[in-house]
Amino acid sequence: MLLKSKTVVVTGGSMGLGFAVARKCAREGANVVIAARNKKDLDRALAELKKQSMGRCAAFVLDVGALNRVVDFASWCKNKFRTIHGLVNCAGIYGPIGRLNVVDLKLFEDTVQINFLGTVRMCHAFYPLFDPDARKKIVNFSGGGAAAPFPNYSAYAAGKAAVVRFTENLAVEWAGDQFDINCVAPGFVVTRLHEQTMEKGAALAGESFFENTKKQIQNGGVSPELAANLVSFLLSDQSDGITGKFISAPWDPWQDAGFQERLRTDKDLATLRRIDGRTFVKSEA
Numbered sequence: 001m002l003l004k005s006k007t008v009v010v011t012g013g014s015m016g017l018g019f020a021v022a023r024k025c026a027r028e029g030a031n032v033v034i035a036a037r038n039k040k041d042l043d044r045a046l047a048e049l050k051k052q053s054m055g056r057c058a059a060f061v062l063d064v065g066a067l068n069r070v071v072d073f074a075s076w077c078k079n080k081f082r083t084i085h086g087l088v089n090c091a092g093i094y095g096p097i098g099r100l101n102v103v104d105l106k107l108f109e110d111t112v113q114i115n116f117l118g119t120v121r122m123c124h125a126f127y128p129l130f131d132p133d134a135r136k137k138i139v140n141f142s143g144g145g146a147a148a149p150f151p152n153y154s155a156y157a158a159g160k161a162a163v164v165r166f167t168e169n170l171a172v173e174w175a176g177d178q179f180d181i182n183c184v185a186p187g188f189v190v191t192r193l194h195e196q197t198m199e200k201g202a203a204l205a206g207e208s209f210f211e212n213t214k215k216q217i218q219n220g221g222v223s224p225e226l227a228a229n230l231v232s233f234l235l236s237d238q239s240d241g242i243t244g245k246f247i248s249a250p251w252d253p254w255q256d257a258g259f260q261e262r263l264r265t266d267k268d269l270a271t272l273r274r275i276d277g278r279t280f281v282k283s284e285a
Contacts, residue, residue, distance in 0.1 A: 064118030
């Protein structure tokens with residue numbers, strides 16, 4: 001019951017990774033609010049959450065790409081729950097697939113609107129709703145392209161890299177307000193997004209990524225529960241003082257107490273830094 005009596009908002013919470021996060025939060029005792037664009041998917045997810053939750057659960061139809069809807073959602077949450085303790089920004093799309101010279105730039109812009117600016121809007125709109133007397137937690141999601149090039153998915157990759165840097169910036173800006181703000185890399189979790197890769201084929205997606213996607217789908221990919229467990233930890237009091245970090249759910253030993261302490265004390269660890277102490281080192285001059 002890591003999140004007992006806390007209220008957590010999860011965008012993209014109707015299915016896939018977002019639903020796994022919402023379900024974990026519910027099982028840990030939180031009041032959970034899920035938001036997504038499709039009402040039918042939301043209703044199905046909400047019914048499942050209510051079966052497993054000891055807290056209150058609610059759902060809201062939301063497109064994070066529309067500022068007015070994000071503002072409406074924040075107002076609705078304030079009326080229904082008064083304050084919140086955690087925000088998880090999981091809503092996202094792949095966007096156009098292919099080389100930049102052939103993709104639709106309107107779809108490119110829409111992808112950045114949802115994946116990056118949607119996260120920005122949620123943080124901005126929900127800032128006043130956080131309990132002033134409690135430690136405040138925000139968890140954002142990165143994806144392919146945030147830590148390495150992701151060719152043929154430039155809209156998605158650039159937006160996710162921006163989310164990581166935004167997370168680092170906000171962690172510094174809001175540090176005085178008792179916020180812990182982090183970004184999670186979930187690994188290759190098999191979701192509906194990957195159906196788009198299979199539909200576009202190797203010619204647009206790239207032979208290497210297309211074949212890897214096919215293999216991951218066949219093998220089941222990375223369990224969404226790994227990311228859900230990490231998010232639950234980052235929303236809990238156990239993670240107090242860990243902020244501004246970019247953490248991999250399947251690859252980082254985040255459950256290790258020693259690693260957790262390094263996250264608190266090493267300002268360059270798990271961040272977008274060119275100086276990493278290995279390939280690039282600090283000059284003695």
